[in-house]
Amino acid sequence: MSRRLLCLCSQRPSVPASQCPSVIQQQQRPSVPASQPSASFSSLSVPACRSDHVDRRVPGDGDVAIRECGMWTRLSDTSLLLVHYDALRRRGKGRLTVSFIGISAFTIWRGDVPETVKYLLILFLGAVLIAVPLYRLSPLHRLHGGPGPKLNKITELTMLYYAVLGLRHNKLRALHDRYGRVVRIGPNTLSFISPTAISSIYGSANAPDKSTAYDMQHLKGDGLFFLKDKASHSRRRRIWNRSFSEEALLGYQDPLVREIEHLFDLLLKKTSNNGKVDLVKILPQYSYDSMSLLDSDDPANIAAEGTKFFRLSELFTHIQPLFHCLMLIPGISRFMSFEKLSILAAERRLKNGATFRDGISYWFDGDEFQPKLHPRDLPIEAETILLGGADTLGSTTTMMFYFLITNPKWITVLREELRDVFDEQGRSQQLNSLDQIPILEAFVQETLRLGTLLPGLPRVVPNGGMIIDGHHIPSGTVVNVPVWAYHVDPDYFPNPRAFDPNRWIENENFSIKVHSMAFGVGMYNCVGSKLALTQLRILLAMAVHRLEFTPEPGFDSEKFWNGMRNTRTADFMEPLWVRVTHRNPSD
Numbered sequence: 001m002s003r004r005l006l007c008l009c010s011q012r013p014s015v016p017a018s019q020c021p022s023v024i025q026q027q028q029r030p031s032v033p034a035s036q037p038s039a040s041f042s043s044l045s046v047p048a049c050r051s052d053h054v055d056r057r058v059p060g061d062g063d064v065a066i067r068e069c070g071m072w073t074r075l076s077d078t079s080l081l082l083v084h085y086d087a088l089r090r091r092g093k094g095r096l097t098v099s100f101i102g103i104s105a106f107t108i109w110r111g112d113v114p115e116t117v118k119y120l121l122i123l124f125l126g127a128v129l130i131a132v133p134l135y136r137l138s139p140l141h142r143l144h145g146g147p148g149p150k151l152n153k154i155t156e157l158t159m160l161y162y163a164v165l166g167l168r169h170n171k172l173r174a175l176h177d178r179y180g181r182v183v184r185i186g187p188n189t190l191s192f193i194s195p196t197a198i199s200s201i202y203g204s205a206n207a208p209d210k211s212t213a214y215d216m217q218h219l220k221g222d223g224l225f226f227l228k229d230k231a232s233h234s235r236r237r238r239i240w241n242r243s244f245s246e247e248a249l250l251g252y253q254d255p256l257v258r259e260i261e262h263l264f265d266l267l268l269k270k271t272s273n274n275g276k277v278d279l280v281k282i283l284p285q286y287s288y289d290s291m292s293l294l295d296s297d298d299p300a301n302i303a304a305e306g307t308k309f310f311r312l313s314e315l316f317t318h319i320q321p322l323f324h325c326l327m328l329i330p331g332i333s334r335f336m337s338f339e340k341l342s343i344l345a346a347e348r349r350l351k352n353g354a355t356f357r358d359g360i361s362y363w364f365d366g367d368e369f370q371p372k373l374h375p376r377d378l379p380i381e382a383e384t385i386l387l388g389g390a391d392t393l394g395s396t397t398t399m400m401f402y403f404l405i406t407n408p409k410w411i412t413v414l415r416e417e418l419r420d421v422f423d424e425q426g427r428s429q430q431l432n433s434l435d436q437i438p439i440l441e442a443f444v445q446e447t448l449r450l451g452t453l454l455p456g457l458p459r460v461v462p463n464g465g466m467i468i469d470g471h472h473i474p475s476g477t478v479v480n481v482p483v484w485a486y487h488v489d490p491d492y493f494p495n496p497r498a499f500d501p502n503r504w505i506e507n508e509n510f511s512i513k514v515h516s517m518a519f520g521v522g523m524y525n526c527v528g529s530k531l532a533l534t535q536l537r538i539l540l541a542m543a544v545h546r547l548e549f550t551p552e553p554g555f556d557s558e559k560f561w562n563g564m565r566n567t568r569t570a571d572f573m574e575p576l577w578v579r580v581t582h583r584n585p586s587d
């Protein structure tokens with residue numbers, strides 16, 4: 001049967017397609033058979049006819065004349081997207097709409113669909129864009145009773161905006177100031193501030209699971225931080241716990257002191273070379289070193305990559321369904337280079353072993369009663385150490401020095417308390433009992449309270465729902481306590497914005513009236529908290545005993561504070577220039 005192609009170009013409707021320059025050009029391009037869609041997103045660059053040159057079936061000719069252009073090419077791209085989105089959808093609830101909108105928007109954007117389909121899609125999109133917000137605001141929505149701003153109830157993009165700015169910690173505080181103890185901060189998210197909510201959400205035996213905000217990695221294997229299944233989590237947690245036993249912590253003490261001395265040498269050297277040193281640059285690096293997975297000069301810049309990883313993964317907390325898609329785009333997926341660096345760190349650790357009995361050594365010990373870590377899980381656990389341990393510790397130590405420098409009266413108090421702890425050579429036999437020094441302990445706790453900018457630890461309400469602070473919360477709702485907003489709540493921590501270690505002291509003893517949430521609560525709480533506290537205490541004690549810190553003239557502490565951004569930990573926009581010199585301990 002003969003086939004005749006006519007160009008449907010609006011300017012030249014009756015010209016045979018074979019004579020239309022556009023069509024000729026199209027036909028000269030390599031065709032992509034519809035039955036063989038490319039295996040990756042690279043197919044998105046396959047050239048296609050513009051809609052005004054779409055070849056159509058010619059009435060009477062009786063054969064399909066659509067070849068490489070129009071719907072076929074387009075369908076193969078779209079179905080590729082569909083397959084991908086569908087795979088995502090099957091991993092969790094609530095992604096179908098996002099997927100459909102994504103596909104529709106993409107298809108319209110490409111513009112190569114017949115007009116009717118195009119208008120139908122526009123109509124559908126329009127309907128979705130109107131119906132979804134109306135539904136989310138309506139009494140039909142299951143979180144209708146939750147107080148909060150309308151825009152937050154309609155879209156997750158509101159919190160995404162503050163995440164991009166790095167100001168969610170402040171925004172959440174402001175929302176609770178305005179709306180009270182419970183706020184609907186997203187279409188499906190409730191934020192609570194109260195000790196009873198903390199114990200329901202994190203502390204109870206049936207505490208809800210981690211939300212999709214924790215699905216932010218691509219490495220194979222199981223890592224403690226990312227494990228959600230409670231049984232697998234507690235098996236892995238038993239392995240990790242061995243690294244933080246009393247015996248293990250005691251064994252880390254000498255290497256820790258060496259790491260701190262190395263840091264002090266660096267601070268002194270930089271000061272004598274440049275007259276000052278930026279603590280924002282140096283302290284995170286020290287924390288990564290102290291996790292002993294890195295070369296001390298960090299040639300791969302792993303510390304900076306870690307911060308980038310944290311920054312981006314926080315944004316994806318609010319658009320999690322897009323995480324796996326966007327990660328396929330080359331520019332964006334670059335941030336995953338942190339994962340590659342984690343693999344390298346793990347490989348290096350496996351190849352070179354450790355210079356002392358470090359935390360990882362404990363994971364590979366085991367007997368018939370003790371589970372061991374399989375080496376294939378080391379890369380993802382290395383990532384967990386670097387993210388969970390190094391980045392958090394880096395920002396907390398930076399905060400600690402900021403509070404020290406801006407509250408010099410506490411330096412004097414601390415020195416007085418530490419008078420008998422160090423000998424004349426500056427050594428101490430009491431480093432493992434520094435927690436017995438009330439002011440030191442109070443200083444560290446106060447740093448963690450005011451300096452942990454965490455916006456929250458989101459969890460998902462299980463089937464059957466749960467009661468939080470007297471409210472029945474339906475299953476599938478994301479519930480969260482915004483850690484920093486809680487830490488600066490005047491009902492629990494009076495005069496909350498003031499840095500005041502005295503709030504942790506009663507009758508000259510260290511005393512906890514209200515627990516902070518700096519290390520989380522419940523079964524997923526920080527497994528490394530004892531190590532972190534040990535490091536902070538030793539670093540603080542040695543620093544005030546051995547060094548003098550003089551801020552750069554004109555240092556603006558408010559500007560520094562306002563330049564702090566919340567990632568999952570904290571990011572500092574302003575430098576913290578100080579002059580570090582030796583101190584004569586007898587002064």
Ligand code: HEM
Pocket residue numbers: 224225226237384385388389390392393396452457517518519520521523524525526527528529531532
């Ligand atoms: C000042 C320093 C630190 C802070 C503020 C901190 C904070 C936290 C918080 C809030 C959580 C709970 C996360 C959640 O509930 O979702 C957590 C979990 C965790 N942290 Fe830390 N952390 C610190 C240091 C460390 C260190 C030194 C390590 C290890 C070397 C570590 C390893 C972990 C791991 C593995 C988890 C996941 C625990 C689990 O799911 O069972 N952290 N951390």
